[in-house]
Amino acid sequence: xxxxxxxxxxxxxxxxxxxxxxxxxxxxxxxxxxxxxxxxxxxxxxxxxxxxxxxxxxxxxxxxxxxxxxxxxxxxxxxxxxxxxxxxxxxxxxxxxxxxxxxxxxxxxxxxxxxxxxxxxxxxxxxxxxxxxxxxxxxxxxxxxxxxxxxxxxxxxxxxxxxxxxxxxxxxxxxxxxxxxxxxxxxxxxxxxxxxxxxxxxxxxxxxxxxxxxxxxxxxxxxxxxxxxxxxxxxxxxxxxxxxxxxxxxxxxxxxxxxxxxxxxxxxxxxxxxxxxxxxxxxxxxxxxxxxxxxxxxxxxxxxxxxxxxxxxxxxxxxxxxxxxxxxxxxxxxxxxxxxxxxxxxxxxxxxxxxxxxxxxxxxxxxxxxxxxxxxxxxxxxxxxx
Amino acid sequence: xxxxxxxxxxxxxxxxxxxxxxxxxxxxxxxxxxxxxxxxxxxxxxxxxxxxxxxxxxxxxxxxxxxxxxxxxxxxxxxxxxxxxxxxxxxxxxxxxxxxxxxxxxxxxxxxxxxxxxxxxxxxxxxxxxxxxxxxxxxxxxxxxxxxxxxxxxxxxxxxxxxxxxxxxxxxxxxxxxxxxxxxxxxxxxxxxxxxxxxxxxxxxxxxxxxxxxxxxxxxxxxxxxxxxxxxxxxxxxxxxxxxxxxxxxxxxxxxxxxxxxxxxxxxxxxxxxxxxxxxxxxxxxxxxxxxxxxxxxxxxxxxxxxxxxxxxxxxxxxxxxxxxxxxxxxxxxxxxxxxxxxxxxxxxxxxxxxxxxxxxxxxxxxxxxxxxxxxxxxxxxxxxx
Numbered sequence: 001x002x003x004x005x006x007x008x009x010x011x012x013x014x015x016x017x018x019x020x021x022x023x024x025x026x027x028x029x030x031x032x033x034x035x036x037x038x039x040x041x042x043x044x045x046x047x048x049x050x051x052x053x054x055x056x057x058x059x060x061x062x063x064x065x066x067x068x069x070x071x072x073x074x075x076x077x078x079x080x081x082x083x084x085x086x087x088x089x090x091x092x093x094x095x096x097x098x099x100x101x102x103x104x105x106x107x108x109x110x111x112x113x114x115x116x117x118x119x120x121x122x123x124x125x126x127x128x129x130x131x132x133x134x135x136x137x138x139x140x141x142x143x144x145x146x147x148x149x150x151x152x153x154x155x156x157x158x159x160x161x162x163x164x165x166x167x168x169x170x171x172x173x174x175x176x177x178x179x180x181x182x183x184x185x186x187x188x189x190x191x192x193x194x195x196x197x198x199x200x201x202x203x204x205x206x207x208x209x210x211x212x213x214x215x216x217x218x219x220x221x222x223x224x225x226x227x228x229x230x231x232x233x234x235x236x237x238x239x240x241x242x243x244x245x246x247x248x249x250x251x252x253x254x255x256x257x258x259x260x261x262x263x264x265x266x267x268x269x270x271x272x273x274x275x276x277x278x279x280x281x282x283x284x285x286x287x288x289x290x291x292x293x294x295x296x297x298x299x300x301x302x303x304x305x306x307x308x309x310x311x312x313x314x315x316x317x318x319x320x321x322x323x324x325x326x327x328x329x330x331x332x333x334x335x336x337x338x339x340x341x342x343x344x345x346x347x348x349x350x351x352x353x354x355x356x357x358x359x360x361x362x363x364x365x366x367x368x369x370x371x372x373x374x375x376x377x378x379x380x381x382x383x384x385x386x
Numbered sequence: 387x388x389x390x391x392x393x394x395x396x397x398x399x400x401x402x403x404x405x406x407x408x409x410x411x412x413x414x415x416x417x418x419x420x421x422x423x424x425x426x427x428x429x430x431x432x433x434x435x436x437x438x439x440x441x442x443x444x445x446x447x448x449x450x451x452x453x454x455x456x457x458x459x460x461x462x463x464x465x466x467x468x469x470x471x472x473x474x475x476x477x478x479x480x481x482x483x484x485x486x487x488x489x490x491x492x493x494x495x496x497x498x499x500x501x502x503x504x505x506x507x508x509x510x511x512x513x514x515x516x517x518x519x520x521x522x523x524x525x526x527x528x529x530x531x532x533x534x535x536x537x538x539x540x541x542x543x544x545x546x547x548x549x550x551x552x553x554x555x556x557x558x559x560x561x562x563x564x565x566x567x568x569x570x571x572x573x574x575x576x577x578x579x580x581x582x583x584x585x586x587x588x589x590x591x592x593x594x595x596x597x598x599x600x601x602x603x604x605x606x607x608x609x610x611x612x613x614x615x616x617x618x619x620x621x622x623x624x625x626x627x628x629x630x631x632x633x634x635x636x637x638x639x640x641x642x643x644x645x646x647x648x649x650x651x652x653x654x655x656x657x658x659x660x661x662x663x664x665x666x667x668x669x670x671x672x673x674x675x676x677x678x679x680x681x682x683x684x685x686x687x688x689x690x691x692x693x694x695x696x697x698x699x700x701x702x703x704x705x706x707x708x709x710x711x712x713x714x715x716x717x718x719x720x721x722x723x724x725x726x727x728x729x730x731x732x733x734x735x736x737x738x739x740x741x742x743x744x745x746x747x748x749x750x751x752x753x754x755x756x757x758x759x760x761x762x763x764x765x766x767x768x769x770x771x772x
Contacts, residue, residue: 168646170613172623173563173642175640177559177561221628221736223630225630225634227556227633238558240636240637242607242626242628244611247613248612249613250611250626252638254636254654259654261659262654262659266648268642270567270644271646272646273648291646292646294647348735349735350735
């Protein structure tokens, strides 16, 4: 699809708020589905130090009316008016919470208008989409961040630190399961929208393997499967994948839209085991167990507002001209791997993954902790899991 | 290798002890490595109802002397004297606790002499070995059981029952890790002896996937990997496999000789998750957690003598002319899958597994519980794990 917008030269410069200690990045939230309503909109309450909600963009006028009122946002736009929002909406940045196949066009449009982009993961459906998004941001000199909320989350960053500190010896094996029951009718069950469990759940497992091993897989294999449930006529019910990393480390994961809740990973090292369960949670505690020589140390990282952390971090990157980690290269790396896994499943053979240059990997210094919020009542939206 | 033994016609009939209520099966224990010393020999103390230790066979005279004295077994034989043991040793059955590549020859020799065989898993190195063993037992009309101790163990049988009862809905995903550090010099690190983690650890994961799904995989994929550790010049350090089962169920597992202890499986169903951790333990409790809709029920199955159970069960099969479950077909099924996994790793592609007819699968009625024993001091043997 293409996004209609007024002329905006490709040489336009990115906007920056006026100088001064009170500068805040003004966001348009684009797409008012579950994640925007449940997590992103409430997050502005704890991101006020440098971020403010300035506009809403949605294809549903009733959502615009209800949420505009609820959050006191006078500027609301339809998708067709997105170009106007970018040019005349007094916004510095957009949060893209749209279906996966819309990420590219909206990111490109925003970048061309000189508006910074915080885009949900997966970055896009195909690697070439990601490349175009990176190029659009580069050309217009805007910041592009992919919304990997766990890159700012203390539990996962502490797991990274523990492994880097050698607590479990050399990490050799990564294994993960991220499964849930997605109800019939959910957009994640539509293939043309970049649906399927690899895009929405597998991306967490792939990303975790990469940030824990701090490396890129060189080859992957994947089985897709779908039982007789009619929800899975369009997309796979589940995927099980094996990824081979440098130094002959192995990562396996299973993601599913048709199984009970499971949200866990383990890194098995030469000396010990690090286990996270829940590992990827956005609305609950994250729990870590490190077992060495039969002794287990348990740590609970209680629920935080991971989305306020994203807003504060991205606004800081804009205000202080820093490249966000996770940026476009991080998003592209995962989408390349998803593409390789899909090809593997289709061709029934292992597929090599092109080497990716990752400028920076997440580490504990990125930790940002904001108080948890309660999920508000949803307006014409539903949770992706039963 | 071939086993030297006196002439024994291929038509010889199997031996059965004299009639009477006090009949006991007299065992020769063949191979006095770790598993025989740590588990099998002590197990006779709780198998006295129908089993007795009658002879020892080993290549190490010092083990024969020390263990013959310790267990008051006057009949001891070298490997070269195995034929004499079978013909003149007053034994009804043998327990084969030898390196994997010796299972076939010793099983065939025993069967031809009309002696029943309880053989350690994996049944043999190659499927054709297993087929020859099955044929030898059939021709001589002797019982052949493969020592899958968990087929009589309450925790695993209860997991099977819970899944069959639909407690977690339809089982869709199996995932397992069985890893340990095998010290340099251990026989499991020699390729020519049927070493490597698939044979000794993977066989548990494969077998569990099969008894929990109650089905046979139709296709498998495997990566082998080995880091720079010099222990793994001959055999893989680890294997990660994906197995596709009928009704599009998926099983993944990782087994390793070069990682910290991990011993666990999970079955993720449409309604809940069944988790065992430890799952495969022989010298500790087995623990089960069933989680449905956020509620977890935990059960601990405390340490039992799983080897006394095997002896009592196999002796009962001999005395009452019942086909053991697990029999040769069960052992062959796993070895066929291991062969397919090895081929997959070698050829870097998925490999179809020939359909297997499994006459019977384990169920809770097979449960046998015997009091735990303490591991005795080992004579010139070492645990396979650091």
